[in-house]
Amino acid sequence: xxxxxxxxxxxxxxxxxxxxxxxxxxxxxxxxxxxxxxxxxxxxxxxxxxxxxxxxxxxxxxxxxxxxxxxxxxxxxxxxxxxxxxxxxxxxxxxxxxxxxxxx
Amino acid sequence: xxxxxxxxxxxxxxxxxxxxxxxxxxxxxxxxxxxxxxxxxxxxxxxxxxxxxxxxxxxxxxxxxxxxxxxxxxxxxxxxxxxxxxxxxxxxxxxxxxxxxxxxxxxxxxxxxxxxxxxxxxxxxxxxxxxxxxxxxxxxxxxxxxxxxxxxxxxxxxxxxxxxxxxxxxxxxxxxxxxxxxxxxxxxxxxxxxxxxxxxxxxxxxxxxxxxxxxxxxxxxxxxxxxxxxxxxxxxxxxxxxxxxxxxxxxxxxxxxxxxxxxxxxxxxxxxxxxxxxxxxxxxxxxxxxxxxxxxxxxxxxxxxxxxxxxxxxxxxxxxxxxxxxxxxxxxxxxxxxxxxxxxxxxxxxxxxxxxxxxxxxxxxxxxxxxxxxxxxxxxxxxxxx
Numbered sequence: 373x374x375x376x377x378x379x380x381x382x383x384x385x386x387x388x389x390x391x392x393x394x395x396x397x398x399x400x401x402x403x404x405x406x407x408x409x410x411x412x413x414x415x416x417x418x419x420x421x422x423x424x425x426x427x428x429x430x431x432x433x434x435x436x437x438x439x440x441x442x443x444x445x446x447x448x449x450x451x452x453x454x455x456x457x458x459x460x461x462x463x464x465x466x467x468x469x470x471x472x473x474x475x476x
Numbered sequence: 477x478x479x480x481x482x483x484x485x486x487x488x489x490x491x492x493x494x495x496x497x498x499x500x501x502x503x504x505x506x507x508x509x510x511x512x513x514x515x516x517x518x519x520x521x522x523x524x525x526x527x528x529x530x531x532x533x534x535x536x537x538x539x540x541x542x543x544x545x546x547x548x549x550x551x552x553x554x555x556x557x558x559x560x561x562x563x564x565x566x567x568x569x570x571x572x573x574x575x576x577x578x579x580x581x582x583x584x585x586x587x588x589x590x591x592x593x594x595x596x597x598x599x600x601x602x603x604x605x606x607x608x609x610x611x612x613x614x615x616x617x618x619x620x621x622x623x624x625x626x627x628x629x630x631x632x633x634x635x636x637x638x639x640x641x642x643x644x645x646x647x648x649x650x651x652x653x654x655x656x657x658x659x660x661x662x663x664x665x666x667x668x669x670x671x672x673x674x675x676x677x678x679x680x681x682x683x684x685x686x687x688x689x690x691x692x693x694x695x696x697x698x699x700x701x702x703x704x705x706x707x708x709x710x711x712x713x714x715x716x717x718x719x720x721x722x723x724x725x726x727x728x729x730x731x732x733x734x735x736x737x738x739x740x741x742x743x744x745x746x747x748x749x750x751x752x753x754x755x756x757x758x759x760x761x762x763x764x765x766x767x768x769x770x771x772x773x774x775x776x777x778x779x780x781x782x783x784x785x786x787x788x789x790x791x792x793x794x795x796x797x798x799x800x801x802x803x804x805x806x807x808x809x810x811x812x813x814x815x816x817x818x819x820x821x822x823x824x825x826x827x828x829x830x831x832x833x834x835x836x837x838x839x840x841x842x843x844x845x846x847x848x849x850x851x852x853x854x855x856x857x858x859x860x861x862x
Contacts, residue, residue, distance in 0.1 A: 435713060443619060444790065
Protein backbone atom coordinates (compact mmCIF):
# COMPACT_ATOMS: atom_id res chain seq x y z
CA UNK A 373 0.00 0.00 0.00
CA UNK A 374 1.49 3.30 -1.13
CA UNK A 375 0.29 6.05 1.18
CA UNK A 376 1.18 9.70 1.09
CA UNK A 377 0.27 12.75 3.10
CA UNK A 378 -2.46 14.74 1.44
CA UNK A 379 -1.68 18.20 0.05
CA UNK A 380 -3.32 20.42 2.62
CA UNK A 381 -5.65 20.27 5.63
CA UNK A 382 -8.44 22.80 5.35
CA UNK A 383 -10.94 22.04 8.09
CA UNK A 384 -11.02 20.03 11.27
CA UNK A 385 -13.85 19.14 13.63
CA UNK A 386 -13.35 17.42 16.98
CA UNK A 387 -16.17 16.07 19.13
CA UNK A 388 -15.42 14.74 22.61
CA UNK A 389 -17.96 12.67 24.53
CA UNK A 390 -16.74 12.93 28.10
CA UNK A 391 -19.15 10.26 29.33
CA UNK A 392 -17.78 7.59 27.05
CA UNK A 393 -14.33 9.09 26.50
CA UNK A 394 -14.82 8.78 22.78
CA UNK A 395 -13.19 11.36 20.54
CA UNK A 396 -14.35 11.81 16.97
CA UNK A 397 -12.10 13.69 14.55
CA UNK A 398 -13.26 14.74 11.11
CA UNK A 399 -10.64 16.26 8.81
CA UNK A 400 -11.12 17.80 5.39
CA UNK A 401 -8.40 18.75 2.98
CA UNK A 402 -7.18 18.59 -0.60
CA UNK A 403 -5.22 16.20 -2.79
CA UNK A 404 -3.46 16.88 -6.06
CA UNK A 405 -5.78 14.98 -8.40
CA UNK A 406 -8.87 12.86 -8.71
CA UNK A 407 -8.56 9.20 -7.81
CA UNK A 408 -7.12 9.20 -4.29
CA UNK A 409 -8.38 6.33 -2.13
CA UNK A 410 -8.64 5.28 1.50
CA UNK A 411 -8.12 8.59 3.28
CA UNK A 412 -7.29 8.13 6.95
CA UNK A 413 -5.66 9.70 9.97
CA UNK A 414 -2.57 7.89 11.21
CA UNK A 415 -1.61 8.63 14.77
CA UNK A 416 2.07 9.33 15.45
CA UNK A 417 3.36 6.55 17.65
CA UNK A 418 4.60 7.47 21.09
CA UNK A 419 5.05 5.74 24.45
CA UNK A 420 3.59 8.63 26.35
CA UNK A 421 1.62 11.62 25.25
CA UNK A 422 4.10 14.46 24.54
CA UNK A 423 4.47 17.03 27.35
CA UNK A 424 2.45 19.58 25.42
CA UNK A 425 -0.54 17.23 25.46
CA UNK A 426 -0.99 17.48 21.69
CA UNK A 427 -1.74 14.30 19.79
CA UNK A 428 -0.31 14.31 16.25
CA UNK A 429 -1.84 12.64 13.20
CA UNK A 430 -0.82 12.38 9.57
CA UNK A 431 -3.67 12.78 7.08
CA UNK A 432 -2.76 10.18 4.44
CA UNK A 433 -4.37 8.54 1.42
CA UNK A 434 -3.36 6.34 -1.50
CA UNK A 435 -2.58 8.34 -4.66
CA UNK A 436 -4.02 7.16 -7.97
CA UNK A 437 -2.09 4.58 -9.92
CA UNK A 438 -4.29 5.10 -12.96
CA UNK A 439 -5.80 7.65 -15.31
CA UNK A 440 -7.04 10.66 -13.42
CA UNK A 441 -7.48 14.38 -13.72
CA UNK A 442 -4.63 16.59 -12.51
CA UNK A 443 -6.64 19.13 -10.59
CA UNK A 444 -6.76 19.82 -6.84
CA UNK A 445 -9.66 17.90 -5.27
CA UNK A 446 -11.32 17.77 -1.84
CA UNK A 447 -10.91 14.77 0.44
CA UNK A 448 -12.13 13.97 3.95
CA UNK A 449 -11.94 11.31 6.63
CA UNK A 450 -13.27 10.60 10.09
CA UNK A 451 -11.55 8.83 12.99
CA UNK A 452 -13.10 7.55 16.21
CA UNK A 453 -10.70 7.29 19.15
CA UNK A 454 -11.97 5.18 22.01
CA UNK A 455 -9.10 5.53 24.45
CA UNK A 456 -8.10 9.08 25.13
CA UNK A 457 -5.02 9.95 27.17
CA UNK A 458 -5.93 11.77 30.37
CA UNK A 459 -3.85 14.82 29.68
CA UNK A 460 -4.90 15.25 26.05
CA UNK A 461 -5.03 18.95 25.26
CA UNK A 462 -5.30 19.07 21.52
CA UNK A 463 -5.09 17.50 18.10
CA UNK A 464 -2.66 18.36 15.34
CA UNK A 465 -3.10 17.11 11.77
CA UNK A 466 -0.16 17.03 9.38
CA UNK A 467 -0.31 17.28 5.59
CA UNK A 468 2.35 18.05 2.99
CA UNK A 469 1.88 21.78 3.02
CA UNK A 470 0.32 22.53 6.36
CA UNK A 471 -0.62 21.37 9.80
CA UNK A 472 -3.83 22.20 11.51
CA UNK A 473 -4.23 22.53 15.22
CA UNK A 474 -7.39 22.51 17.27
CA UNK A 475 -8.10 22.17 20.98
CA UNK A 476 -10.90 19.77 21.85
CA UNK B 477 -11.86 -5.48 -24.58
CA UNK B 478 -8.27 -5.64 -25.78
CA UNK B 479 -6.16 -3.04 -27.53
CA UNK B 480 -3.94 -4.65 -30.15
CA UNK B 481 -1.05 -2.85 -31.78
CA UNK B 482 -0.09 -4.60 -34.99
CA UNK B 483 2.51 -3.91 -37.67
CA UNK B 484 1.78 -4.36 -41.35
CA UNK B 485 4.30 -6.96 -42.47
CA UNK B 486 4.95 -5.47 -45.87
CA UNK B 487 6.16 -2.27 -44.20
CA UNK B 488 8.60 -3.95 -41.86
CA UNK B 489 11.64 -2.99 -43.91
CA UNK B 490 10.07 -0.07 -45.65
CA UNK B 491 12.17 3.00 -46.25
CA UNK B 492 9.09 5.12 -45.72
CA UNK B 493 9.47 5.01 -41.97
CA UNK B 494 8.91 8.57 -40.89
CA UNK B 495 10.58 8.39 -37.49
CA UNK B 496 13.50 6.01 -37.64
CA UNK B 497 13.94 6.08 -33.89
CA UNK B 498 10.44 4.70 -33.40
CA UNK B 499 9.95 2.25 -36.28
CA UNK B 500 7.33 0.11 -34.57
CA UNK B 501 5.15 3.19 -34.14
CA UNK B 502 5.59 4.38 -37.71
CA UNK B 503 4.05 1.28 -39.24
CA UNK B 504 1.57 0.18 -36.62
CA UNK B 505 -2.18 -0.01 -36.59
CA UNK B 506 -4.52 -0.23 -33.60
CA UNK B 507 -7.29 -2.81 -33.36
CA UNK B 508 -9.92 -3.13 -30.64
CA UNK B 509 -11.12 -6.71 -30.10
CA UNK B 510 -13.36 -8.31 -27.51
CA UNK B 511 -11.61 -11.67 -27.68
CA UNK B 512 -8.04 -12.85 -28.16
CA UNK B 513 -9.35 -15.36 -30.69
CA UNK B 514 -9.52 -12.46 -33.11
CA UNK B 515 -5.73 -12.10 -33.18
CA UNK B 516 -5.54 -14.78 -35.88
CA UNK B 517 -7.92 -12.74 -38.00
CA UNK B 518 -5.59 -9.73 -37.66
CA UNK B 519 -2.58 -11.88 -38.59
CA UNK B 520 -4.44 -13.25 -41.60
CA UNK B 521 -4.79 -9.67 -42.87
CA UNK B 522 -1.02 -9.38 -43.10
CA UNK B 523 -0.22 -7.92 -39.69
CA UNK B 524 2.30 -8.98 -37.10
CA UNK B 525 1.09 -8.52 -33.52
CA UNK B 526 3.29 -6.04 -31.68
CA UNK B 527 1.49 -5.79 -28.35
CA UNK B 528 -1.80 -6.75 -26.75
CA UNK B 529 -3.12 -4.90 -23.73
CA UNK B 530 -6.32 -5.48 -21.88
CA UNK B 531 -8.48 -2.42 -21.40
CA UNK B 532 -8.33 -1.11 -17.85
CA UNK B 533 -11.20 0.80 -16.34
CA UNK B 534 -10.09 3.12 -13.62
CA UNK B 535 -12.72 3.85 -11.07
CA UNK B 536 -12.57 6.49 -8.42
CA UNK B 537 -13.96 5.17 -5.12
CA UNK B 538 -13.76 8.62 -3.64
CA UNK B 539 -16.21 10.55 -5.80
CA UNK B 540 -15.37 14.17 -5.20
CA UNK B 541 -18.39 16.16 -4.21
CA UNK B 542 -19.25 18.71 -6.84
CA UNK B 543 -19.66 21.13 -3.99
CA UNK B 544 -20.94 24.64 -4.24
CA UNK B 545 -19.65 26.57 -7.19
CA UNK B 546 -17.49 29.38 -5.94
CA UNK B 547 -18.97 32.86 -5.75
CA UNK B 548 -16.35 34.22 -8.03
CA UNK B 549 -18.39 35.46 -10.96
CA UNK B 550 -17.06 38.97 -10.46
CA UNK B 551 -13.47 37.79 -10.64
CA UNK B 552 -11.54 37.54 -13.84
CA UNK B 553 -9.41 34.61 -15.02
CA UNK B 554 -5.97 36.00 -14.19
CA UNK B 555 -4.43 33.38 -16.49
CA UNK B 556 -6.08 34.89 -19.57
CA UNK B 557 -4.96 38.34 -18.48
CA UNK B 558 -1.44 37.12 -17.76
CA UNK B 559 -1.30 35.84 -21.33
CA UNK B 560 -2.78 39.16 -22.56
CA UNK B 561 -5.33 37.46 -24.74
CA UNK B 562 -6.95 40.77 -25.67
CA UNK B 563 -3.84 41.70 -27.63
CA UNK B 564 -4.17 38.55 -29.73
CA UNK B 565 -7.82 39.36 -30.30
CA UNK B 566 -6.95 42.87 -31.52
CA UNK B 567 -4.95 41.11 -34.25
CA UNK B 568 -8.04 38.99 -34.99
CA UNK B 569 -6.18 35.98 -33.67
CA UNK B 570 -9.05 34.32 -31.77
CA UNK B 571 -8.70 30.72 -32.91
CA UNK B 572 -11.04 31.07 -35.90
CA UNK B 573 -10.89 28.16 -38.38
CA UNK B 574 -8.67 26.17 -36.01
CA UNK B 575 -9.92 22.72 -35.00
CA UNK B 576 -9.19 21.99 -31.35
CA UNK B 577 -9.89 18.66 -29.63
CA UNK B 578 -10.43 18.11 -25.91
CA UNK B 579 -10.76 14.78 -24.09
CA UNK B 580 -12.35 15.27 -20.69
CA UNK B 581 -15.41 14.72 -18.46
CA UNK B 582 -17.81 16.60 -20.74
CA UNK B 583 -19.03 20.15 -21.21
CA UNK B 584 -22.00 22.11 -19.85
CA UNK B 585 -22.94 23.71 -23.14
CA UNK B 586 -25.60 26.01 -21.62
CA UNK B 587 -23.11 28.10 -19.66
CA UNK B 588 -23.20 31.75 -20.74
CA UNK B 589 -19.49 31.64 -21.53
CA UNK B 590 -20.27 29.12 -24.27
CA UNK B 591 -23.11 31.16 -25.82
CA UNK B 592 -21.22 31.66 -29.07
CA UNK B 593 -19.16 28.47 -28.85
CA UNK B 594 -18.57 26.76 -32.17
CA UNK B 595 -18.93 23.20 -30.86
CA UNK B 596 -18.55 21.16 -34.04
CA UNK B 597 -18.98 17.72 -32.50
CA UNK B 598 -19.46 16.15 -29.08
CA UNK B 599 -18.96 12.42 -28.62
CA UNK B 600 -19.30 10.17 -25.58
CA UNK B 601 -16.89 7.22 -25.55
CA UNK B 602 -17.92 4.20 -23.48
CA UNK B 603 -15.06 3.50 -21.07
CA UNK B 604 -15.68 -0.27 -21.16
CA UNK B 605 -16.20 -0.93 -24.85
CA UNK B 606 -14.87 2.16 -26.58
CA UNK B 607 -18.19 2.55 -28.40
CA UNK B 608 -18.90 6.07 -29.55
CA UNK B 609 -22.28 7.78 -29.22
CA UNK B 610 -23.35 11.34 -29.94
CA UNK B 611 -25.65 12.57 -27.16
CA UNK B 612 -26.41 16.20 -26.46
CA UNK B 613 -23.38 17.73 -24.76
CA UNK B 614 -23.20 17.29 -20.98
CA UNK B 615 -20.61 17.10 -18.23
CA UNK B 616 -20.58 14.09 -15.88
CA UNK B 617 -18.45 16.02 -13.41
CA UNK B 618 -17.18 19.60 -13.75
CA UNK B 619 -13.60 19.28 -14.90
CA UNK B 620 -14.27 19.38 -18.65
CA UNK B 621 -16.48 22.44 -18.39
CA UNK B 622 -13.81 24.27 -16.40
CA UNK B 623 -11.04 23.40 -18.86
CA UNK B 624 -13.20 24.29 -21.87
CA UNK B 625 -13.97 27.64 -20.24
CA UNK B 626 -10.26 28.38 -20.02
CA UNK B 627 -9.70 27.32 -23.60
CA UNK B 628 -12.59 29.04 -25.33
CA UNK B 629 -15.04 30.69 -22.91
CA UNK B 630 -16.14 34.15 -23.99
CA UNK B 631 -16.07 37.14 -21.69
CA UNK B 632 -18.95 37.48 -19.25
CA UNK B 633 -19.75 40.45 -17.03
CA UNK B 634 -16.78 42.15 -18.64
CA UNK B 635 -14.47 39.53 -17.14
CA UNK B 636 -11.85 37.63 -19.10
CA UNK B 637 -12.59 33.92 -19.19
CA UNK B 638 -11.10 31.98 -22.06
CA UNK B 639 -8.12 32.36 -24.37
CA UNK B 640 -9.33 31.40 -27.83
CA UNK B 641 -13.10 31.94 -28.18
CA UNK B 642 -13.51 31.37 -31.92
CA UNK B 643 -12.04 27.87 -32.23
CA UNK B 644 -13.93 24.95 -33.75
CA UNK B 645 -14.25 22.60 -30.78
CA UNK B 646 -14.26 18.79 -31.01
CA UNK B 647 -15.13 17.41 -27.60
CA UNK B 648 -14.57 13.75 -26.67
CA UNK B 649 -16.12 12.80 -23.36
CA UNK B 650 -13.73 10.06 -22.23
CA UNK B 651 -14.68 9.83 -18.56
CA UNK B 652 -17.75 8.34 -16.95
CA UNK B 653 -18.08 10.71 -14.03
CA UNK B 654 -14.51 10.67 -12.74
CA UNK B 655 -13.71 7.21 -14.10
CA UNK B 656 -11.62 6.71 -17.22
CA UNK B 657 -10.07 3.88 -19.20
CA UNK B 658 -7.23 3.16 -21.57
CA UNK B 659 -9.57 2.46 -24.45
CA UNK B 660 -11.59 5.66 -24.11
CA UNK B 661 -8.47 7.84 -24.32
CA UNK B 662 -7.07 5.80 -27.19
CA UNK B 663 -10.29 6.10 -29.16
CA UNK B 664 -10.36 9.83 -28.53
CA UNK B 665 -6.88 10.28 -29.96
CA UNK B 666 -7.92 8.31 -33.04
CA UNK B 667 -11.06 10.43 -33.37
CA UNK B 668 -9.06 13.67 -33.17
CA UNK B 669 -6.83 12.30 -35.93
CA UNK B 670 -9.85 11.36 -38.05
CA UNK B 671 -11.32 14.84 -37.57
CA UNK B 672 -7.98 16.40 -38.49
CA UNK B 673 -7.77 18.44 -35.34
CA UNK B 674 -5.00 21.02 -35.48
CA UNK B 675 -4.51 21.19 -31.73
CA UNK B 676 -5.45 18.76 -28.97
CA UNK B 677 -5.67 19.72 -25.29
CA UNK B 678 -5.32 16.89 -22.75
CA UNK B 679 -5.84 17.84 -19.10
CA UNK B 680 -5.52 14.26 -17.92
CA UNK B 681 -2.94 11.58 -17.37
CA UNK B 682 -1.69 8.40 -15.76
CA UNK B 683 1.02 9.01 -13.13
CA UNK B 684 4.27 7.35 -14.19
CA UNK B 685 5.56 6.00 -17.50
CA UNK B 686 2.87 4.25 -19.55
CA UNK B 687 3.24 3.76 -23.29
CA UNK B 688 -0.32 2.51 -23.81
CA UNK B 689 -1.27 5.40 -26.08
CA UNK B 690 2.05 5.56 -27.95
CA UNK B 691 0.64 4.33 -31.27
CA UNK B 692 -2.47 6.51 -31.25
CA UNK B 693 -0.51 9.57 -30.16
CA UNK B 694 2.15 8.94 -32.78
CA UNK B 695 -0.45 8.86 -35.55
CA UNK B 696 -2.13 12.00 -34.26
CA UNK B 697 1.13 13.93 -34.22
CA UNK B 698 2.33 12.47 -37.53
CA UNK B 699 -0.97 13.68 -38.94
CA UNK B 700 0.07 17.20 -38.03
CA UNK B 701 -1.66 17.86 -34.72
CA UNK B 702 0.02 19.85 -31.99
CA UNK B 703 -0.76 18.11 -28.70
CA UNK B 704 -0.73 20.05 -25.45
CA UNK B 705 -0.81 17.78 -22.37
CA UNK B 706 -0.65 18.23 -18.60
CA UNK B 707 2.58 17.23 -16.87
CA UNK B 708 0.63 16.16 -13.76
CA UNK B 709 0.54 17.32 -10.16
CA UNK B 710 2.93 14.81 -8.63
CA UNK B 711 6.21 16.66 -8.24
CA UNK B 712 6.38 16.11 -4.48
CA UNK B 713 4.93 12.62 -4.63
CA UNK B 714 6.85 10.02 -2.63
CA UNK B 715 6.51 7.57 -5.52
CA UNK B 716 8.68 7.64 -8.62
CA UNK B 717 5.80 9.08 -10.60
CA UNK B 718 6.57 12.76 -10.90
CA UNK B 719 5.09 13.12 -14.38
CA UNK B 720 2.12 11.72 -16.26
CA UNK B 721 1.50 9.87 -19.48
CA UNK B 722 0.82 10.84 -22.20
CA UNK B 723 2.25 14.27 -21.26
CA UNK B 724 5.67 12.68 -20.79
CA UNK B 725 5.83 11.07 -24.25
CA UNK B 726 9.00 11.99 -26.16
CA UNK B 727 7.40 13.38 -29.33
CA UNK B 728 8.47 16.62 -30.94
CA UNK B 729 4.87 17.67 -31.54
CA UNK B 730 3.83 17.15 -27.93
CA UNK B 731 4.06 20.05 -25.50
CA UNK B 732 3.81 19.08 -21.83
CA UNK B 733 2.67 21.86 -19.56
CA UNK B 734 3.48 22.64 -15.93
CA UNK B 735 1.64 25.19 -13.80
CA UNK B 736 2.71 28.52 -12.34
CA UNK B 737 0.84 30.80 -9.97
CA UNK B 738 -0.17 34.45 -10.15
CA UNK B 739 3.31 35.53 -9.08
CA UNK B 740 4.74 33.42 -11.92
CA UNK B 741 6.36 31.04 -9.44
CA UNK B 742 6.20 27.37 -10.24
CA UNK B 743 3.42 25.61 -8.33
CA UNK B 744 4.96 23.28 -5.74
CA UNK B 745 3.11 20.24 -7.05
CA UNK B 746 3.54 20.92 -10.77
CA UNK B 747 4.78 17.71 -12.37
CA UNK B 748 8.27 17.46 -13.78
CA UNK B 749 11.27 15.23 -14.16
CA UNK B 750 14.08 14.04 -16.39
CA UNK B 751 12.89 10.80 -17.85
CA UNK B 752 14.63 7.72 -19.18
CA UNK B 753 12.06 5.55 -20.92
CA UNK B 754 12.76 1.89 -20.14
CA UNK B 755 14.11 -0.36 -22.86
CA UNK B 756 11.02 -2.53 -22.53
CA UNK B 757 8.78 0.37 -23.58
CA UNK B 758 7.81 1.57 -27.02
CA UNK B 759 10.05 4.57 -26.39
CA UNK B 760 13.15 2.47 -25.82
CA UNK B 761 16.24 4.62 -26.28
CA UNK B 762 14.52 7.88 -25.40
CA UNK B 763 16.59 9.19 -22.50
CA UNK B 764 16.90 12.48 -20.64
CA UNK B 765 13.48 13.69 -21.72
CA UNK B 766 12.80 16.87 -19.77
CA UNK B 767 9.23 17.36 -18.57
CA UNK B 768 7.50 19.81 -18.65
CA UNK B 769 8.23 21.47 -21.96
CA UNK B 770 6.99 24.81 -20.67
CA UNK B 771 4.66 26.21 -18.01
CA UNK B 772 1.38 28.10 -18.05
CA UNK B 773 -1.05 29.74 -15.60
CA UNK B 774 -2.60 26.97 -13.48
CA UNK B 775 -3.16 28.03 -9.88
CA UNK B 776 -6.45 29.45 -8.61
CA UNK B 777 -7.97 29.70 -12.04
CA UNK B 778 -11.52 31.01 -12.27
CA UNK B 779 -13.56 29.31 -14.99
CA UNK B 780 -16.96 27.87 -15.77
CA UNK B 781 -18.88 25.46 -13.53
CA UNK B 782 -21.62 23.18 -14.90
CA UNK B 783 -24.43 25.51 -13.89
CA UNK B 784 -25.67 28.75 -15.43
CA UNK B 785 -23.93 31.76 -13.96
CA UNK B 786 -21.61 29.64 -11.83
CA UNK B 787 -17.85 29.53 -11.73
CA UNK B 788 -15.19 27.54 -9.93
CA UNK B 789 -11.73 28.38 -8.64
CA UNK B 790 -9.46 25.41 -9.43
CA UNK B 791 -5.76 24.60 -9.52
CA UNK B 792 -3.60 22.14 -11.40
CA UNK B 793 -1.72 21.46 -14.59
CA UNK B 794 -5.22 20.65 -15.88
CA UNK B 795 -5.83 24.40 -15.90
CA UNK B 796 -2.44 25.37 -17.35
CA UNK B 797 -2.89 23.07 -20.36
CA UNK B 798 -5.91 24.78 -22.03
CA UNK B 799 -4.26 28.18 -21.54
CA UNK B 800 -1.33 27.06 -23.70
CA UNK B 801 -3.60 25.24 -26.15
CA UNK B 802 -5.58 28.46 -26.57
CA UNK B 803 -2.47 30.52 -27.26
CA UNK B 804 -1.35 27.95 -29.85
CA UNK B 805 -4.80 28.18 -31.47
CA UNK B 806 -4.60 31.98 -31.58
CA UNK B 807 -1.19 31.85 -33.24
CA UNK B 808 -2.32 29.25 -35.76
CA UNK B 809 -5.48 31.19 -36.64
CA UNK B 810 -3.38 34.27 -37.38
CA UNK B 811 -0.95 32.33 -39.56
CA UNK B 812 -3.80 30.56 -41.36
CA UNK B 813 -5.54 33.84 -42.11
CA UNK B 814 -2.33 35.02 -43.76
CA UNK B 815 -2.33 31.93 -45.96
CA UNK B 816 1.22 31.01 -45.04
CA UNK B 817 2.61 27.57 -45.79
CA UNK B 818 3.70 25.03 -43.18
CA UNK B 819 1.42 26.73 -40.69
CA UNK B 820 1.65 24.25 -37.83
CA UNK B 821 5.43 24.03 -37.89
CA UNK B 822 5.45 27.82 -37.93
CA UNK B 823 3.12 27.85 -34.92
CA UNK B 824 5.47 25.54 -33.03
CA UNK B 825 8.46 27.64 -34.04
CA UNK B 826 6.80 30.82 -32.79
CA UNK B 827 5.91 29.16 -29.51
CA UNK B 828 9.46 27.82 -29.16
CA UNK B 829 11.04 31.16 -29.96
CA UNK B 830 8.85 32.89 -27.39
CA UNK B 831 9.78 30.90 -24.31
CA UNK B 832 11.71 32.85 -21.72
CA UNK B 833 13.95 30.81 -19.46
CA UNK B 834 12.85 30.64 -15.84
CA UNK B 835 14.26 28.75 -12.87
CA UNK B 836 17.58 27.01 -13.45
CA UNK B 837 19.45 28.16 -16.53
CA UNK B 838 18.28 26.18 -19.53
CA UNK B 839 15.56 23.57 -19.55
CA UNK B 840 14.79 22.12 -16.14
CA UNK B 841 12.28 19.82 -14.49
CA UNK B 842 10.32 22.62 -12.82
CA UNK B 843 9.72 25.27 -15.50
CA UNK B 844 10.81 23.21 -18.51
CA UNK B 845 12.09 25.72 -21.05
CA UNK B 846 10.26 28.47 -19.18
CA UNK B 847 7.25 30.77 -19.63
CA UNK B 848 5.74 32.22 -22.78
CA UNK B 849 6.60 35.84 -23.56
CA UNK B 850 3.54 37.43 -25.15
CA UNK B 851 5.70 40.30 -26.43
CA UNK B 852 7.85 37.83 -28.34
CA UNK B 853 4.84 36.04 -29.80
CA UNK B 854 3.19 39.27 -30.95
CA UNK B 855 6.43 40.58 -32.44
CA UNK B 856 6.83 37.41 -34.48
CA UNK B 857 3.22 37.46 -35.65
CA UNK B 858 3.48 41.06 -36.75
CA UNK B 859 6.72 40.33 -38.59
CA UNK B 860 5.13 37.61 -40.71
CA UNK B 861 4.86 38.38 -44.43
CA UNK B 862 1.50 39.74 -45.55
